[in-house]
Amino acid sequence: MEKPGKALASVQTQVPLVHNITNFVVMNFTANALLAVGASPVMAHAVEEVEEMVAIAGALVVNIGTLAPQWVEGMKLAMKKAVELGKPIILDPVGAGATSYRNQVLTELLETASPSIIRGNASEILALAGSNIKTKGVDSTASSADSLEAARELSKKYGSVVSVSGATDVIVSGSDVAFVDNGVPLMTRITGMGCSASAIAGAFAAANQDAFVAAIGAAATMGVCGEIAYEKAQLPGSFQTFFLDALAEINDEKLNQLAKIRQ
Numbered sequence: 001m002e003k004p005g006k007a008l009a010s011v012q013t014q015v016p017l018v019h020n021i022t023n024f025v026v027m028n029f030t031a032n033a034l035l036a037v038g039a040s041p042v043m044a045h046a047v048e049e050v051e052e053m054v055a056i057a058g059a060l061v062v063n064i065g066t067l068a069p070q071w072v073e074g075m076k077l078a079m080k081k082a083v084e085l086g087k088p089i090i091l092d093p094v095g096a097g098a099t100s101y102r103n104q105v106l107t108e109l110l111e112t113a114s115p116s117i118i119r120g121n122a123s124e125i126l127a128l129a130g131s132n133i134k135t136k137g138v139d140s141t142a143s144s145a146d147s148l149e150a151a152r153e154l155s156k157k158y159g160s161v162v163s164v165s166g167a168t169d170v171i172v173s174g175s176d177v178a179f180v181d182n183g184v185p186l187m188t189r190i191t192g193m194g195c196s197a198s199a200i201a202g203a204f205a206a207a208n209q210d211a212f213v214a215a216i217g218a219a220a221t222m223g224v225c226g227e228i229a230y231e232k233a234q235l236p237g238s239f240q241t242f243f244l245d246a247l248a249e250i251n252d253e254k255l256n257q258l259a260k261i262r263q
């Protein structure tokens with residue numbers, strides 16, 4: 001397995017534009033996380049402009065966190081355009097398994113296009129694979145270790161890389177699996193950490209052809225930066241600030257040294 005530093009260096013040298021259709025809760029934090037890691041964020045969801053925006057972006061991140069029908073229309077238009085132009089799509093199925101509306105919209109989005117990367121927590125990935133699990137709003141009620149089979153199924157069904165976050169991040173691409181053991185539990189106590197993981201996966205996918213390499217690099221970057229931030233702050237408010245600082249200071253060498261990736 002190639003070390004993740006090279007994939008990060010590609011992001012930092014290319015500074016890709018990442019088009020996010022994401023939720024109201026995390027827009028600001030996600031944009032800051034992308035800027036800090038060395039990418040360029042834009043948030044745009046109006047049906048009137050999503051096609052033009054995706055045309056100038058390196059990747060499209062679709063996050064269903066605060067859904068409404070007009071947004072779904074914009075997501076579908078953007079996804080179709082991304083397919084037409086060969087741009088990678090990252091899908092974050094926020095709250096899959098919490099309500100039937102979310103499940104229905106996810107079915108429609110996955111009929112519209114196959115994402116390069118599906119990034120969610122364990123409950124969301126299990127729900128997406130058809131299990132009856134009830135996600136606790138947007139929070140997971142399952143462990144990433146229990147989602148390996150579901151991730152495999154989804155990866156085969158949609159031809160996507162599936163990245164499941166948790167104590168260990170599980171990343172599946174067809175029959176290939178990688179595990180990333182970085183991160184700290186405090187990351188679950190700040191909203192937008194998973195959404196940022198998906199947005200950063202977008203930056204990595206924009207700058208790296210191989211979606212498996214991109215998803216692993218993004219997960220390792222998130223986890224390593226969480227560990228660096230935790231050395232400085234052990235409470236959510238200050239941790240969030242130090243996490244952004246860590247994203248801004250991470251480089252290929254440090255990432256290679258601290259990433260714990262198993263295959």
Ligand SMILES: Nc1ncnc2c1ncn2[C@@H]1O[C@H](COP(=O)(O)OP(=O)(O)O)[C@@H](O)[C@H]1O
Binds near residue numbers: 122139165166167
């Ligand atoms: N128990 C944990 N220990 C260490 N890192 C974790 C833990 N749970 C989640 N993370 C990390 O936090 C980030 C967000 O993951 P998660 O909380 O699962 O996403 P979401 O916010 O979508 O539910 C990921 O980078 C993940 O690796």
Ligand SMILES: Cc1ncsc1CCOP(=O)(O)O
Binds near residue numbers: 065066190194196
């Ligand atoms: C709390 C909340 N409610 C709707 S979207 C959202 C943010 C979810 O963010 P994350 O999946 O990164 O925890």
Ligand SMILES: [Mg+2]
Binds near residue numbers: 094138
């Ligand atoms: Mg999430």
